[in-house]
Amino acid sequence: MNLSDFEKTNYSGLYVSKVAHPTFGKKYIARFQHERKRYVKVLGYTKKDNLTKKSALNLMQKFKDSIVIEDKKTNIEMKQIISDNAKPENIDEIQKLKSENDLMRSILGEFQEHDKDSLKDGIQKLYDAEELKQYQIELIKLQNYLENENKRMIILFEGRDASGKGGAIRRITRYMNNKHYRIVALGKPTETQKNQWFLQRYIEHFPTGGEIVLFDRSWYNRAMVEPIFGFCTQEEYEIFMEDVVNFEQDLVRQGMILIKLYFSVSKAEQKRRFDRRINDPLRQWKFSEVDMQAQDLWGEFSEKKYEMLRRTNSRSAPWHIVRSDDKHKARLEAVKIILNSVDYDGRNYALDFQPNEKVNISVQKELMQMRKSQNY
Known part of the structure; x- marks a missing residue:
């Protein structure tokens, strides 16, 4: 009240x-x-x-x-x-504990009334947000550089359902100038689009000079989702897999900055996130019929993922694999990948731009892991 x-x-x-x-x-x-x-x-x-x-x-x-x-x-x-405990060192220790307790109470209030795990989760999110904020400042510098140099950037976000693509996009764009970026998440193609060249409906959303376009799923739907659910023929799938590398090479040759991110979530973590969506009223809207089949079709998706990474990774447009079981670490690595793609002005070299090799995985390492196990 x-x-x-x-x-x-x-x-x-x-x-x-x-x-x-x-x-x-x-x-x-x-x-x-x-x-x-x-x-x-x-x-x-x-x-x-x-x-x-x-x-x-x-x-x-x-x-x-x-x-x-x-x-x-x-x-x-x-x-x-x-x-x-009259010893001087004990008195000092007690006073220190009392000061720490008073400080904690002044910040958290009556913290005993709240769930311990919820408090820990909330505090950790604050720490994570503060760490990420320094890199979000760099993203604004990058955006200014692209605008001043009239350069274009496309960032593709791919991955299984509940792999963390949407959350990463929100953190990346949170402080950006919304006049110079767009998020594109295309739905089912219309009848007209079905009769067009497959890539045409994506090209319509490509950036102009000084703009960033972030695709929440992209033309790589044809490499994974469409063949599994029968939304394309085997011939259409093969044509795409043969043509897409040349298509991306042409984009890069014409000055497009193309970044391809694949968020790689484990089967167990995907299930945990699905269960949370089902049981949490705030997240139930996220759960769809396709999600219900994701675990059952894990093997099929793994096969298509393997082929996609193997056949569409190129020197001019490489895949960047981001292990996303830890959402914060995945978001941080995704931001680093984007920042490292351009030599923008005013970079803060005090920050650590080196990849975390446990999270930012090479395509070769991911493929080797998948040959051993389909856990990712």
């Missing part, structure tokens, strides 16, 4: 809700502040009069008294601990 939902009483710092709150058994709510902390308590009344306000005052005073008593108790206990 917001402060606007309360009205001030004659007592300093004490507020009572304007209406009986249905969530709390149609009872009135008291709100007050103590030591810069705000407290809300349920009053045992369904109507509001002077008795209600008096009850709210008593409730506030009783609670404040309990806080004071608790503080005194804590101080007594602390003095007892110090007395029992």
Whole structure:
């Protein structure tokens, strides 16, 4: 409830809700502040009069008294601990622990009331965001360079369902100038597009000078998804696999900066993410009929992935394999790959641009791993 939902009483710092709150058994709510902390308590009344306000005052005073008593108790206990551990080094250690505890409380508030794993996850996300932010600054420099030099960039994001492509795209573009980038995620082709040259509907979205286009799935749908689900013939698949390398070489020869990222998620991690989508109301919209088949068709997708990487990796347009079981590390490596593709102005050489070889995997290493196991 917001402060606007309360009205001030004659007592300093004490507020009572304007209406009986249905969530709390149609009872009135008291709100007050103590030591810069705000407290809300349920009053045992369904109507509001002077008795209600008096009850709210008593409730506030009783609670404040309990806080004071608790503080005194804590101080007594602390003095007892110090007395029992009277060595100077023990006293210093206790004071240090108390300072750390006070600092943690000032930041996290009543952290004991929250789930431990949720707190750890939330704090880790803050650390991850701060680490990534330095590289996001570099992405803005890269974008400015492309605009000033009138250069064009295409970034392809490929990978199995739930491999982390969308999350990576959001982090990469978060602080970019939205006038100079576009995210393209094409749906099913129309009847007209089905009768066109396959690559034509992608070319329509290619960048102009100074622009970046990020494809959330790309023409490589024809290399993996379409043949598995019967959306193209075997002949159409073979024609694409034979022609795509030359097509990309022509793009690069004409000045296009082409970056191909493949997010490689393990079978176990994909299942965990699917289960989370099913059980989490905030993520259920992400789950689709295709997702339901992804685990059952893992072997078929692995075969097509292997052929795609083997046959379409080239010197002018290489694949960059990003192991994506750890989302943050995958996003960080994807950003590094993009930044390392261009010698832009003003690079911050204090940052580490070296690839993490456990996450940023060469195509040869990925293919070797897949020959041993289809886990990726």
